[in-house]
Amino acid sequence: MLLIYTHKISPRLKYIFKHICTRILDVNVSFTTKIEEFIAHDSLKMSYTRQQLGNEFFIKSHDILFEQGLSDVEIHVHDWGDTKGFFSNGDKSAIPFDIFAASFYLLSRYEEYLPQVRDEFGRFLATESVAFKHDFLHQPVVDIWAFKFKDALQSHFPDFNFPKRTYSIKPVIDIPSAYNYKLKGIIRTFGGAIKDLLRLRLKNLYDRFMVIFGLKHDPFDTFKYIINKQKQSRFKFVFFFLIGSYSTYDKGINANKKKFVSLIKQVADYSIVGLKTSFFAIDSIAVLKKEKVQMEAIINTSLTASKQSYSKLNLPETYRNLIELEIEEDYTMGYVNHIGFRAGSCTPFLFYDLDYEIQTPLKVHSYHLMDFALLKNHSLLDKKMVLNQIMNEVKQVNGTFIPVFHNYTFSNDQRWFGFKELFNIILESVNED
Known part of the structure; x- marks a missing residue:
């Protein structure tokens, strides 16, 4: 089990840690705000807060997981090996981005709640997304980040055996x-035939009646x-x-x-x-x-x-x-x-x-x-x-x-x-x- 020390256990924090740790990496996770409990834990553990406690595995937290409602979140996307990352968090952090905050932003569809241009059917456009604009739509970045996090944890806790999942x-x-053509009813069949005729789609007209009379599939x-x-x-x-x-x-x-x-x-x-x-x-x-x-x-x-x-x-x-x-x-x-x-x-x-x-x-x-x-x-x-x-x-x-x-x-x-x-x-x- 992975124990997370944090200054505040919020619904957002619990949600995203359980997705990344349990659903992707298949590792159970629990949370504490008590330093004594954190120190006493003798297996996987990390701190996710504003300041590092000592020399523990630490990821500096972004404020989004401790907020409520929507705010004007600034997204600055940077290269990270073969992928991209955002919500960078400084040198002391075990990984250079707060992947939990970034993953929450993507999974909650935060950007789809914000005002944006939509298409004629009222759909959110791919071209409006941060993933498209910064060229990472083609990658499952949440999963990629989760495995980068796993690799960093594994370096810190080399004796821990992580489960493996399969494609x-x-x-x-x-x-x-x-x-x-089948089962369309008399009115729709007749209307369709008239349209075919008016638009000179003679093959469609032929196929329609061949199907209706059971002579064609x-x-x-x-x-x-x-x-x-x-x-x-x-x-x-x-x-x-x-x-x-x-x-x-x-x-x-x-x-x-x-x-x-x-x-x-x-x-x-x-x-x-x-x-x-x-x-x-x-x-x-x-x-x-x-x-x-x-x-x-x-x-x-x-x-x-x-x-x-x-x-x-x-x-x-x-x-x-x-x-x-x-x-x-x-x-x-x-x-x-x-x-x-x-x-x-x-x-x-x-x-x-x-x-x-x-x-x-x-x-x-x-x-x-x-x-x-x-x-x-x-x-x-x-x-x-x-x-x-x-x-x-x-x-x-x-x-x-x-x-x-x-x-x-x-x-x-x-x-x-x-x-x-x-x-x-x-x-x-x-x-x-």
């Missing part, structure tokens, strides 16, 4: 619409392929089905359709099934509750996981709604058009509510890559290179790689050429040395 994957399959119906991949992998995929009402933003399948319900049940036999919330459920707990109840009736068990439409998060309200409805996990934290680590980590973490100053029970699984972001790279070779780069970043800290693919990504559409091969690379990455 893993958690593929996410996002399903805004299970089918492109629906291009979005790739579930047999994905389930076969799931059977070959020891890691569970997480499927998110949209079952909300049809709207300007959501064009899914009616959840009352028996074949759609049957599909969800079939997928739930092999993988984890979560709720892809509708666009209007993001801001309405009543709509969210309705969709949750509906999904639980389909899968015949409690709903544990959600992913918000369009990867939109309104912090802290979105997460508070999930907590109130006892949804345990969320997979929304990520960027649609940028590859990288929105919260700076490849380790799932608990959401910290900055307004209430409490650690919540909601576990956030931040995704690191969405299939759309790979479309920026035109050649398959470039896509493979970018994919391997981000996976290698996760492998170096033995974290969990979370990619997001859509059901239509595995179709034969030319736009998604090679994506089956990319998905295979991810699945096989756990078998490599």
Whole structure:
């Protein structure tokens, strides 16, 4: 057990030390404000305060972990070996940055509470983040810092054996619409056919009616392929089905359709099934509750996981709604058009509510890559290179790689050429040395 001496045991301090020490390094941690207790402890120990007590392992503390609410925090990012760091803390500290304060800033999404430019859907932009502006979005810096901290501790306590964790994957399959043409109803099918005709999309028109009359396979119906991949992998995929009402933003399948319900049940036999919330459920707990109840009736068990439409998060309200409805996990934290680590980590973490100053029970699984972001790279070779780069970043800290693919990504559409091969690379990455 690692004992931390500090001048004040705050909720923020307990939260971030438990994440870095327990969730990343798998070392239990406890806290004291009593010097006598600290001196008497005969195992791992460190002081985290303003002034060093003697010659103990010491990291000088930044004020952010002892504050409440938001303040105008100055961020000065500096190079630190192969990575970056901020909140530098002078020569006497065992490491040159207060990684606990910096990690808290990133994991709590402190910057997303501050005024900033948002996109047309009201989403926080990757380009507004400190990670993008200072060129460390591509690295899980919280995990990298944790291992730098571990190395420094190991030098001070050479006889202590730290546990080791292993690299893993958690593929996410996002399903805004299970089918492109099937189960759309007469009005939507007729409307779609008219649009195809007016825009001279004759191939779409031909495909639409071939699918409807059962002469051709629906291009979005790739579930047999994905389930076969799931059977070959020891890691569970997480499927998110949209079952909300049809709207300007959501064009899914009616959840009352028996074949759609049957599909969800079939997928739930092999993988984890979560709720892809509708666009209007993001801001309405009543709509969210309705969709949750509906999904639980389909899968015949409690709903544990959600992913918000369009990867939109309104912090802290979105997460508070999930907590109130006892949804345990969320997979929304990520960027649609940028590859990288929105919260700076490849380790799932608990959401910290900055307004209430409490650690919540909601576990956030931040995704690191969405299939759309790979479309920026035109050649398959470039896509493979970018994919391997981000996976290698996760492998170096033995974290969990979370990619997001859509059901239509595995179709034969030319736009998604090679994506089956990319998905295979991810699945096989756990078998490599």
